[in-house]
Structures are given as structure tokens and as C-alpha cells.
Amino acid sequence: MAEDYTPKSNGQMSVKDAQVAVVMVPLPAQGHLNQLLHLSRIITSYDIPVHYVGATTHMRQAKFRVHGFDPVTAKNLHFHEFRTPPFENKPPNPNASHKFPSQLIPSFYATIHLREPVCSVVRQLLGANHRRVIVIYDSLMTWVLQDVATISNAECYRFNSISAFYMYSSNWEARGKPFEAETEIFEDIPSIEECATPEIWELWNKQQPIEGKICSGELYNSSRVIERLYLELVAKEVNGFNLWAIGPFNPLLSEQNKDSNKRHQIFNWLDKQETNSVIYVSFGTTTSSSDKEIEELAIGLEKSMQKFIWVLRDADKGDVFAGEERRAQLPESYEERLKGRGVIVRDWAPQLEILAHPSTGGFMSHCGWNSCMESISMGVPIAAWPMHSDQPRNSQLITKVLKIGLNVRHWAHRDELVTSEIIENAVRTLMASPEGDEMRKRAAELSIAVKQSVMDAGGNNAEMDSFITHITRCTLPSS
Structure with a gap:
């Protein structure tokens, strides 16, 4: 039986008595924690429970630094904090020859210890009358979800914390920089290899073999108003693979808090x-x-x-x-x-x-x-x-x-x-x-x-609605 959708005052759909739950798995770096916390806020506005998971210190970081809403009091947003083994907590090197934040790499490797706890959360939610659990994971957290692929009624969607422009230009570079329409803009584009350090590419390569086994679609914190061409080019390359541009995630109508005790000086x-x-x-x-x-x-x-x-x-x-x-x-x-x-x-x-x-x-x-x-x-x-x-x-x-x-x-x-x-x-x-x-x-x-695109009948609102409709559909694809 399909869920009962009723319009909300903001023009979005609402799912009554949601039978679907979402698990959010961010990379423990501020820009990633922040984007997926704001996405959690949006999904809960559809009356879908979201379970935001990670190491204790990074859950604290995400909640402490977020602006635009209070995650502690947000309805239907639940935090699951897990202890991970101690990792080397080096200070950044301001004089390093490369600006990539290598001091964060040990904390990234520590996330492998979330593999069992995250799988347990998914199983518990399925045992709590949710007929489907949707896992939205950061592209550098793939290895945490390798066991989730074996769970019936669980689906995984990769969140790309990068622009479609970056994604398409990287694919273009990987193909040997063929001349194609709309690629003239890439003539002086920097190589992706020189923009980061070997250690982050090593981490990326460790996770790529798992990707094809778990991913059911991709999400971008972007908008077709901003990146329509490059989103279409990426979609063309993935040949019909589910892709949604559901950004911007951050609140768009930010109102200053007039309470002098809470307002930043x-x-x-x-x-x-x-x-x-x-x-x-x-x-x-x-x-x-x-x-x-x-x-x-x-x-x-x-x-x-x-x-x-x-x-x-x-x-x-x-x-x-x-x-x-x-x-x-x-x-x-x-x-x-x-x-x-x-x-x-x-x-x-x-x-x-x-x-x-x-x-x-x-x-x-x-x-x-x-x-x-x-x-x-x-x-x-x-x-x-x-x-x-x-x-x-x-x-x-x-x-x-x-x-x-x-x-x-x-x-x-x-x-x-x-x-x-x-x-x-x-x-x-x-x-x-x-x-x-x-x-x-x-x-x-x-x-x-x-x-305008995220208002009623706007492009982004419709795209978010499309994603919600997809994850709350009646049946799962046959295996």
C-alpha cells in the first residue's frame, strides 16, 4: 500500500506514519558533516526520520558548529554516537609544501570502525516496523557500508560533496581529455592529481571496488539553476543511473537572532x-x-x-x-x-x-x-x-x-x-x-x-520531491 502524501504549508509532500527511515553517514570533516546535517533537516521536513551517525567527537562537532537551525531540538532527527579507537591527532602544518589537510587522514581511517555499528543501526530500524532503510553516505565512507549491501530492504545512495562541474571535468580528464562540445572551458584546468596528496588517493582507491556493489543512485548539493549543463553531462555519462541535484542544503532565508545572549557579537x-x-x-x-x-x-x-x-x-x-x-x-x-x-x-x-x-x-x-x-x-x-x-x-x-x-x-x-x-x-x-x-x-x-527554484513548483523542490517519492515507493527493484 502506498504512503499517504499530503501537502505541507511549504509546498513539500509529507509522509504520514513513515515506513521509511534514512541513515546519514558523513565523512568526519567539517564541510561534509555540515552538508549532510542540513540535508537531514530537509528530509525530516517530509516527516521521515533521519538517523545521523558517526564518532562521538564528530557528532559533537557537527551539532556545535551548525548554523541556521537547532539540530538538538529538530523533530525526527536522531544522533547515534559511537566510540572509535584513538587516532593520531596531529596539528596542521602551516608550512607544508601542499595545503591538503593531511592531519585529518588518521581520523578518516578511523571511520572503518563504524562498519559494524552502522550495519547494526540499519538492522535495528528494519526491525522497528520500517519496511525500508535508506542510507545516504559520503563518497569517502563507502567502506563503512559494505555489509549493508547484504541486508534486504536497505538501499544506499552516494552523496557527492563536490560540484557536478568537478565531477564531469574529472571524468573528462580520466578519458584522456577528448575534444567535445562544452569542454573548451577545461583547457587550463588543473590536474586532479596535483590538487591533493597521494595518501587521500590511496584512501579513495581502497573504497572504489565496493562502490558498484552498494550504490543505487547519486545526490548532489547543487542546483540545475547553477549547474544544469554539467549535471546533464554527468547524467549522460552514467547512462540513466539515478541522479538528483537537491541543493542548496543550507537555509536560504536566514534570519538574524535578535536575542543578544545568543547572537554573535x-x-x-x-x-x-x-x-x-x-x-x-x-x-x-x-x-x-x-x-x-x-x-x-x-x-x-x-x-x-x-x-x-x-x-x-x-x-x-x-x-x-x-x-x-x-x-x-x-x-x-x-x-x-x-x-x-x-x-x-x-x-x-x-x-x-x-x-x-x-x-x-x-x-x-x-x-x-x-x-x-x-x-x-x-x-x-x-x-x-x-x-x-x-x-x-x-x-x-x-x-x-x-x-x-x-x-x-x-x-x-x-x-x-x-x-x-x-x-x-x-x-x-x-x-x-x-x-x-x-x-x-x-x-x-x-x-x-x-x-525561486526551491519554492513551490520550483526546479529544486521538484527534484527533492522526486527523490523522496523514489525512496518511499512501494516496491524494491528485484535482485
């Missing part, structure tokens, strides 16, 4: 600034800058004469709650000189709310996909400064395809020091030039289109 300053007058500077949770790089950035921001918020934190360790964090030094009397024009944030910053604030007019970013989607959603253009992994290709999507940003430093010059003059010029161009105004205009237009 940065907004007391931001509220006083003019519209589009502040550039937000943050390089995510996996970038560690050297003392010299920090000095050049500090001087460049000062010389630009633009207002800024700079999140100056070191990259995450595998366990963000253990050990001391390096406190980067700024030039002498720097914060005193720039008081009123620049704000340094050394704790965890509410990035989504900062990007949503009307005073924020630019974002200097490493171009991690989570940050890209948040910036696009909020209509903020990007000064792209990619560091590793998918970021160099994401920066090309931002600057060359969507044309809502500029390059601070081209990836080809990644081994060269980015001087204060380069930073000054990039900030001035983005924040105080006709060229920057055009990028801001295009970013605002794209933001409107994205928000």
Missing part, C-alpha cells in the same frame, strides 16, 4: 555598516596559512581601505576539541590601527548569517563547495583563492562559467607567495570597481533564481 558591528560594504575573509576549516602568508594578507587588507571581517583560525585537527590551537600573530598594533574598519574573528564564525547580512558585499574564499553554495545562495560574489582538492576547479566554475567572482591567485602560481599588492588589488576590484559591481549584480540575480 560580530553582528553588533555589521549592523552599522553600509550595504555591500564589507568583504568577508575565510578559508574554511582545512586551510592553515604560514606566518608570512598571514602577514601579507593583513597588509593587503589594510592597504585596500575596504571594511572586512577576517576569520583567522588554524585548520581543524581530526578531533577539534583536543589539544591547543595555534594563534596566528598579526603585525604589531594591527587591530588597533584598523579598529572600526576591520574585525578579526578567532573563534567559530556564523558564516551563513554573515553572508546573508546586507552589509556583506564580497567573500574571499578557498572555494570549498560548501562555501561556494552558501555564497551563491546569499548572492555574494567571490574572490577565489583555492588551496587544494576540488577547490581549484570550483574556482573556475565561479570565475569562468558563472562569472560571479575573480581569482586572487591562479592555481598555476600556487607555489608563489601571494603578496599584499595582489591581495589589495583583488579586494579593491571586487568591492570598489565597476567590474566588481557587475559580479555582485550577477551573484544577486543567481541567488534570486536559486531561491
Whole structure:
């Protein structure tokens, strides 16, 4: 018997007395934890229970850092915390020759110990009157699910934490870079091999043999408004394989919390600034800058004469709650000189709310996909400064395809020091030039289109509805 669907006030479907449960298996890195936690929030809005699983420290991290909703009080969202054996919790190396966060690798390998607990959760849910359990897993967590493939009435869907642009361009590179229509944009694209370190490719290769045995479809935190061409090209390559672009996951209508006891102090300053007058500077949770790089950035921001918020934190360790964090030094009397024009944030910053604030007019970013989607959603253009992994290709999507940003430093010059003059010029161009105004205009237009797409009858809402309809269908495919 099919479920009873009734429309909700937001235009989505609701599943009464849901017989389907979802298990969410994120990679323990901030951008991945955050994306799948927001996806959990969306799925629970369909009255489907979601069970978010992981190691104890990473569950704490995900809940502590999320913005836009309170996961602790969210209806139908359940957390399953499991202990894993201790792993080496090295600090990041700000002077490493490659910016890839190698200090996180031990925590990634520790996830293999979630294999038995996750399988147990799936079996328990099936024994609790759920006729089907859907497992959504990060693409680097495949090995945790190898036993789930043997469980009847369980299905696994891979979540790609990367852009379709990255996925298609990687497939194109793997095929030997054949000339095809729409591939001209890839002419100077960086090789994926040089964007990460051998140890992460080794981890990836260990999991690939399992992929074909468990995967029933793919999900992207993206939108056809943003990446229609590349989503269609990826879909063409997988030849009818189930694929859904169900992003953006982050809340689109972020409202500032007016409770002074809960509101981050940065907004007391931001509220006083003019519209589009502040550039937000943050390089995510996996970038560690050297003392010299920090000095050049500090001087460049000062010389630009633009207002800024700079999140100056070191990259995450595998366990963000253990050990001391390096406190980067700024030039002498720097914060005193720039008081009123620049704000340094050394704790965890509410990035989504900062990007949503009307005073924020630019974002200097490493171009991690989570940050890209948040910036696009909020209509903020990007000064792209990619560091590793998918970021160099994401920066090309931002600057060359969507044309809502500029390059601070081209990836080809990644081994060269980015001087204060380069930073000054990039900030001035983005924040105080006709060229920057055009990028801001295009970013605002794209933001409107994205928000419209997730409203009733919009493209993304329909795509999410399609995925929910698929996972709650009456029958499973024959084996």
C-alpha cells in the first residue's frame, strides 16, 4: 500500500506514519558533516526520520558548529554516537609544501570502525516496523557500508560533496581529455592529481571496488539553476543511473537572532555598516596559512581601505576539541590601527548569517563547495583563492562559467607567495570597481533564481520531491 502524501504549508509532500527511515553517514570533516546535517533537516521536513551517525567527537562537532537551525531540538532527527579507537591527532602544518589537510587522514581511517555499528543501526530500524532503510553516505565512507549491501530492504545512495562541474571535468580528464562540445572551458584546468596528496588517493582507491556493489543512485548539493549543463553531462555519462541535484542544503532565508545572549557579537558591528560594504575573509576549516602568508594578507587588507571581517583560525585537527590551537600573530598594533574598519574573528564564525547580512558585499574564499553554495545562495560574489582538492576547479566554475567572482591567485602560481599588492588589488576590484559591481549584480540575480527554484513548483523542490517519492515507493527493484 502506498504512503499517504499530503501537502505541507511549504509546498513539500509529507509522509504520514513513515515506513521509511534514512541513515546519514558523513565523512568526519567539517564541510561534509555540515552538508549532510542540513540535508537531514530537509528530509525530516517530509516527516521521515533521519538517523545521523558517526564518532562521538564528530557528532559533537557537527551539532556545535551548525548554523541556521537547532539540530538538538529538530523533530525526527536522531544522533547515534559511537566510540572509535584513538587516532593520531596531529596539528596542521602551516608550512607544508601542499595545503591538503593531511592531519585529518588518521581520523578518516578511523571511520572503518563504524562498519559494524552502522550495519547494526540499519538492522535495528528494519526491525522497528520500517519496511525500508535508506542510507545516504559520503563518497569517502563507502567502506563503512559494505555489509549493508547484504541486508534486504536497505538501499544506499552516494552523496557527492563536490560540484557536478568537478565531477564531469574529472571524468573528462580520466578519458584522456577528448575534444567535445562544452569542454573548451577545461583547457587550463588543473590536474586532479596535483590538487591533493597521494595518501587521500590511496584512501579513495581502497573504497572504489565496493562502490558498484552498494550504490543505487547519486545526490548532489547543487542546483540545475547553477549547474544544469554539467549535471546533464554527468547524467549522460552514467547512462540513466539515478541522479538528483537537491541543493542548496543550507537555509536560504536566514534570519538574524535578535536575542543578544545568543547572537554573535560580530553582528553588533555589521549592523552599522553600509550595504555591500564589507568583504568577508575565510578559508574554511582545512586551510592553515604560514606566518608570512598571514602577514601579507593583513597588509593587503589594510592597504585596500575596504571594511572586512577576517576569520583567522588554524585548520581543524581530526578531533577539534583536543589539544591547543595555534594563534596566528598579526603585525604589531594591527587591530588597533584598523579598529572600526576591520574585525578579526578567532573563534567559530556564523558564516551563513554573515553572508546573508546586507552589509556583506564580497567573500574571499578557498572555494570549498560548501562555501561556494552558501555564497551563491546569499548572492555574494567571490574572490577565489583555492588551496587544494576540488577547490581549484570550483574556482573556475565561479570565475569562468558563472562569472560571479575573480581569482586572487591562479592555481598555476600556487607555489608563489601571494603578496599584499595582489591581495589589495583583488579586494579593491571586487568591492570598489565597476567590474566588481557587475559580479555582485550577477551573484544577486543567481541567488534570486536559486531561491525561486526551491519554492513551490520550483526546479529544486521538484527534484527533492522526486527523490523522496523514489525512496518511499512501494516496491524494491528485484535482485
